[in-house]
Amino acid sequence: MPESKVDPVETDLRMAQDLLFFAYRDFTNAADVALAELGLGRAHHRALHFIGRNPGITVSDLLGILRITKQSLARVLSELMERGYVAQSPGSTDRRQRLLHLTGAGITLERRLFERQQDRLRPAYRAAGPDAVAGFRRVMSGIMDDAARAYVDAHHAKGD
Amino acid sequence: MPESKVDPVETDLRMAQDLLFFAYRDFTNAADVALAELGLGRAHHRALHFIGRNPGITVSDLLGILRITKQSLARVLSELMERGYVAQSPGSTDRRQRLLHLTGAGITLERRLFERQQDRLRPAYRAAGPDAVAGFRRVMSGIMDDAARAYVDAHHAKGD
DNA sequence: GCCGATAAGTCAATATTACTGACGTAATTT
DNA sequence: AAATTACGTCAGTAATATTGACTTATCGGC
Numbered sequence: 001m002p003e004s005k006v007d008p009v010e011t012d013l014r015m016a017q018d019l020l021f022f023a024y025r026d027f028t029n030a031a032d033v034a035l036a037e038l039g040l041g042r043a044h045h046r047a048l049h050f051i052g053r054n055p056g057i058t059v060s061d062l063l064g065i066l067r068i069t070k071q072s073l074a075r076v077l078s079e080l081m082e083r084g085y086v087a088q089s090p091g092s093t094d095r096r097q098r099l100l101h102l103t104g105a106g107i108t109l110e111r112r113l114f115e116r117q118q119d120r121l122r123p124a125y126r127a128a129g130p131d132a133v134a135g136f137r138r139v140m141s142g143i144m145d146d147a148a149r150a151y152v153d154a155h156h157a158k159g160d
Numbered sequence: 161m162p163e164s165k166v167d168p169v170e171t172d173l174r175m176a177q178d179l180l181f182f183a184y185r186d187f188t189n190a191a192d193v194a195l196a197e198l199g200l201g202r203a204h205h206r207a208l209h210f211i212g213r214n215p216g217i218t219v220s221d222l223l224g225i226l227r228i229t230k231q232s233l234a235r236v237l238s239e240l241m242e243r244g245y246v247a248q249s250p251g252s253t254d255r256r257q258r259l260l261h262l263t264g265a266g267i268t269l270e271r272r273l274f275e276r277q278q279d280r281l282r283p284a285y286r287a288a289g290p291d292a293v294a295g296f297r298r299v300m301s302g303i304m305d306d307a308a309r310a311y312v313d314a315h316h317a318k319g320d
Numbered sequence: 321g322c323c324g325a326t327a328a329g330t331c332a333a334t335a336t337t338a339c340t341g342a343c344g345t346a347a348t349t350t
Numbered sequence: 351a352a353a354t355t356a357c358g359t360c361a362g363t364a365a366t367a368t369t370g371a372c373t374t375a376t377c378g379g380c
Binding site: 041042043068069071072075076094095096097 | 361369
Binding site for chain 3: 059098
């Protein structure tokens with residue numbers, strides 16, 4: 001593979017800065033209207049997403065994914081629990097743990113937010129085609145750090 | 161192109177949520193250490209980037225790109241001007257405008273921040289290869305809105 | 321069974337980034 | 351001359367994040 005020796009030129013990397021800024025801005029914006037109706041923000045959406053994708057996740061594992069402080073997460077989590085979107089249950093082997101999961105209402109809300117993001121994502125994927133999507137995956141995986149890449153690999157294994 | 165009829169399945173779209181979160185998180189984090197040393201934040205970096213890529217940009221055009229309010233930008237811009245990273249000059253045809261550009265120090269700082277992001281981007285691009293990068297571009301362009309796509313197309317035309 | 325380490329929650333204070341709405345000034349357009 | 355535009359600014363507020371210290375309950379090793 002001779003292309004792996006070709007150094008990406010600076011203009012390519014400049015473009016990537018723009019792509020990441022705009023795509024992330026508009027992708028996250030997609031769910032904002034639905035969130036604002038409920039008085040919730042993006043931090044709540046992120047928590048809902050990762051709890052929904054990882055039912056029974058511990059607080060410390062969630063902290064490790066989000067990379068925010070315990071205090072920042074505590075506010076978001078207690079609001080989500082007050083409103084009945086998230087519930088806790090003590091760990092079966094380790095009772096210090098409070099395993100997090102979405103309630104029925106939480107699943108419904110998370111799905112609604114996901115649908116708004118699908119509206120942006122689905123046309124982009126269809127227009128770009130499967131090969132482009134595979135390339136997108138490879139580049140995005142390469143940008144994130146090792147721990148994040150391990151998470152993605154574990155959750156979205158090839159034959160999954 | 162039969163693949164354009166294939167609907168992306170939900171697991172693909174779920175993966176995209178993870179990819180966007182982690183790649184954006186780690187990409188933006190890359191410049192944070194250098195920013196923190198100077199007491200600056202990501203908002204300052206974003207302004208430096210778009211002024212640097214668009215010398216002479218007007219305040220309202222910059223507002224349209226960043227999609228923040230005038231007040232949020234004002235604070236960031238005045239800090240950057242106080243510290244001598246950004247300067248203004250009146251528009252030649254329309255003297256109401258304050259055209260923004262980086263000073264020598266601003267160019268140096270922006271380049272330093274860019275280098276930290278290159279450290280993440282360059283290995284990802286090299287490992288993924290040119291075809292993957294092209295796919296990455298197509299998908300990311302598809303996710304952003306029309307105005308953002310027009311900006312990217314104008315700034316990074318095929319034969320550029 | 322004791323004891324250090326761990327999981328989680330909490331308190332207090334603060335910073336960054338963002339928002340809304342209103343108002344003022346200068347320059348341009350009609 | 352009047353309306354509009356570009357920019358700046360003031361006041362108040364909200365969401366998200368931070369650091370540091372402290373408590374409670376539980377676990378694991380000795």
